[in-house]
Amino acid sequence: MRFLRLYLRSRRVPLALATATAAITGVWALCLVYSDTPTIDAKGVSLTVMLAVAALAPTLGGADDALDQTASINWPTRRAGHLLLVATAIVALLLLSTLTDARFAPVGLVLRNTAGLLGLAALGAALFGTARSWIAPLTWTLVSVLPLVHASPEVSMQILGWLVQPAGTTAATTCAAVLGVTGLLAYALRGCPRHPAAETAPDR
Template identity: 40%
Template sequence: MRTAALFLRSRDVPAGTLLAVSAMAAVAWLGGGPAGSRHAVTAAALALALGVAVLGHGLGGPDSTLDATAAIRWVPRRALHLIVIGTVAVVVVTAVTTVPVAVVLRDAAGFTGLAGLAATLFGRRLAWTLPVVTGCLAAGVPAVPDPFALYLLTWAGQPADSGTAATVGVVLAVAGGAAYVARGPRPGEPI
């Protein structure tokens, strides 16, 4: 138990969880609307992006050199960490919003994969970038089918029956999750 507590504290998980849960609940509640409306879907996407971005800060430790020299198996810990981030996001937003659970699951999986990918590419301090940019894009740009590239970029704001959005969410979850689990966060400067 002590090892798990030290692991979580080294990644600022307790403070990050408190902040992420309250922020997700506030944004999803304030943006609530009729079930399945575009406004409710984009508010849920923003809430999920914000929560995953805050929780994504814990995807690496403050000293990447120390993490690299630790004689423990990182793959299961990294995978579990991503699963817990996605699960917390789904539970909080589903409890507060009227958006269908399928949309919340799709967006949480995609944003969690994006956070893992950003941590792998840019490091833990910038793990928030890809989820926040994608969430803001989905909230600010209507999900219209033309041009198709823009339609792909606004996947998080699309309705529940969008097969394209589901495909993009799954691809981002698998690709980002696999990259993070296999490689871990990009080494950075210790603080």
């Protein structure tokens, strides 16, 4: 139990989780007050998931790059578990809204968008580090909420705008699944890149 507390603190999980909860609650409250429909649309879901992913993405790496690569710990399993728990936390926070008059729904849309955006963040963390892991999810989300991107029968639009396609759209679901699995494997197997010693060493 002590190790778990130290691990969560080293990854700044309490702060990140509080930030993600605040972001989700803020969007939910705005929709509850100003929206005329009980279900938050796909663009609203996408923006909310992106905010939660951006808040929790920094927890994918620790303060010591070398420690996160030590051979004495089964890091691939731990990283995969960490990523899956992050996904579970985001989905659970979003689905709590189904108990209220403004809800993030349907469930399939929430699951798909969380898997895809978190996969993008994990891939970014594996390639560029946690400091830049939020860039890809933010960019794709902003593109998807543009007026020219919408639900469409065209496969190319379904892939480009997979975030805003109806739940159950095959191409959009496949795209999200590929991003999710790719990000999971890249992050679990590779972890975050090591920074030069000068970047991680404490100032003197």
